[in-house]
Every structure is written in structure tokens, then in C-alpha cells.
């Protein structure tokens with residue numbers, strides 16, 4: 001089965017947010033007239049939907065994609081920050097404040113204890129390219145186009161957008177991508193390890209659902225710990241915190257862990273002697 005019944009979760013202006021009974025959430029950037037470029041409000045809405053998916057214990061996999069094709073027939077995953085609202089100090093929100101709030105979203109995608117899959121049709125460019133990099137997996141349509149534009153348009157993402165990209169494709173290739181601002185097709189992206197697979201564009205969502213359903217058959221705790229472990233290797237103290245948080249979560253689930261709390265509440269000494277020091 002590679003088709004599901006999507007139910008809208010709540011209404012937004014710049015995105016669509018849906019879930020299905022099988023445990024998948026789908027978040028769609030819905031600004032095709034701007035090649036799905038994000039303004040601060042788009043990011044606020046994306047953040048809100050990702051938070052909802054994080055809190056929903058029925059959801060294990062989140063698909064992130066872009067609406068399309070546009071009326072001109074072109075597809076886009078996301079063309080990065082909306083340059084028409086870029087002002088001094090960031091992208092100007094509805095209150096007139098400059099924002100780089102996509103950085104908050106990047107960290108949420110990175111740490112959410114569920115699997116995030118980017119479904120990329122058409123352009124994944126600039127900050128939109130960085131978003132797919134941050135996703136755990138990327139499924140590309142055969143018409144996908146990847147690239148950074150920062151040095152061309154007076155911007156750069158020196159965080160995950162540079163360092164994690166280099167981990168994915170190697171230092172030389174990452175420097176080429178940023179320094180030359182070229183565009184790369186789906187096949188080339190697959191060859192350089194930037195995406196997991198390439199499918200015909202009309203198969204993109206069905207393939208995403210197939211991957212999601214396969215993941216959803218697996219152990220949620222194993223997957224969340226693995227995601228944190230992959231991150232910990234690269235994310236320093238923040239990565240260790242994330243992995244350690246999962247260890248604490250598991251410890252709280254044990255009888256041994258609750259003995260300490262129970263003893264405190266019963267105003268007695270804890271009896272940890274009953275628990276083995278396993279090899």
C-alpha cells in the first residue's frame with residue numbers, strides 16, 4: 001500500500017499540514033508562486049506543525065515537501081529565504097522585526113525524535129537546500145535540482161548548511177557547492193550521497209509513504225536512540241545532551257530508576273542492592 005488518506009490537521013496560510021491513520025504526518029510548504037521560498041511566517045507555521053507532530057505519539061515519520069507544480073509547470077521543494085522580505089539583519093516579519101528563524105526550525109528537525117523525510121521535486125535551493133540536508137532522509141524526484149546560492153545573493157549558512165553538508169558529500173564537494181553556486185540534478189545528487197534515492201516525479205509521494213511505512217514497522221525507541229546517536233557524533237555537547245536525554249528516559253522506565261524516586265517519596269533509604277551490576 002503506497003496510498004494513504006490524508007486528513008488536514010489545522011489551517012495555515014503558508015503551509016499545509018496533514019496526517020494519516022498509519023502514523024505519518026505530511027508538511028507541505030505552500031508558496032509555489034515563490035518556488036516555495038519561506039518568509040518568517042512560513043517558518044513559524046512549519047515550526048508549529050513540527051511541534052504538533054513531535055507531541056503526537058501516533059506519528060513516527062514526518063514527510064516534508066513543497067507544493068507544486070506551479071501554474072508555469074515548474075516544481076520546487078523550497079527556494080530558501082524569501083528575498084523580497086529580506087531587510088537589514090534578516091527576513092522582516094509582520095511586526096517589522098528581522099528574523100533568521102529558520103535556524104530554530106533546523107534544530108527542531110535535527111532533534112525531533114522521529115524520522116523526517118524530505119520529498120524533493122524541483123528546486124531545493126539556498127535555505128531550502130539546507131532544509132533537505134537537515135532531514136534524516138531525502139527522496140528526490142527525477143526533476144530535482146539542488147544547490148546553494150548564498151555567495152551569489154549575499155548570504156551564507158555556515159552552520160549545518162556548511163558543516164553537515166561537508167559530512168554528507170565530503171569537504172571538497174561541499175566547498176565546490178558553496179563557492180561556485182552551481183546547480184546539480186538528481187542523479188548527480190545521488191552519486192555524491194546528498195540524497196537516498198531518485199524516483200519519477202509522479203512516484204515521489206508514494207515512494208515517501210513506502211519508506212515511511214517500512215520505518216513505522218520498526219522499534220520507536222531504537223529509531224529515536226539511533227537518530228540521537230548519529231547526531232551526537234557531530235553535534236558536540238548538544239548532541240550528547242540529546243542522546244543522554246534518551247538514556248535518562250529509558251532509565252526512568254526501569255524499576256531500578258523508580259526505586260530512587262519511590263524511596264525519596266516514602267522517606268526511606270533506596271534499596272539498590274536488589275539490582276545487578278550486569279557485565
Ligand SMILES: CC(C)(COP(=O)(O)OP(=O)(O)OC[C@H]1O[C@@H](n2cnc3c(N)ncnc32)[C@H](O)[C@@H]1OP(=O)(O)O)[C@@H](O)C(=O)NCCC(=O)NCCSC(=O)c1cc(O)c2ccccc2c1O
Nearest residue numbers: 034035037079080081082083100102126127149155156157
Ligand atoms: C529557485 C530558482 C533557481 C528557480 O528559477 P526559475 O527560473 O525556475 O524561477 P524564477 O526565478 O522565475 O522564480 C519564479 C518566481 O519565484 C520567485 N522566487 C524564487 N525564489 C525566491 C526567493 N528565494 N525569494 C523570493 N522570491 C523567489 C521569483 O522571484 C519569481 O517570482 P515572479 O514574481 O518574478 O514570477 C530561482 O528562483 C532562484 O535562484 N531563487 C533564489 C534562490 C535564493 O537565492 N534563495 C535565497 C538563499 S539565502 C537563504 O535562503 C537563507 C535563508 C535564511 O533564513 C538563512 C538564515 C541564516 C543563515 C543563512 C540563511 C540563508 O542563506
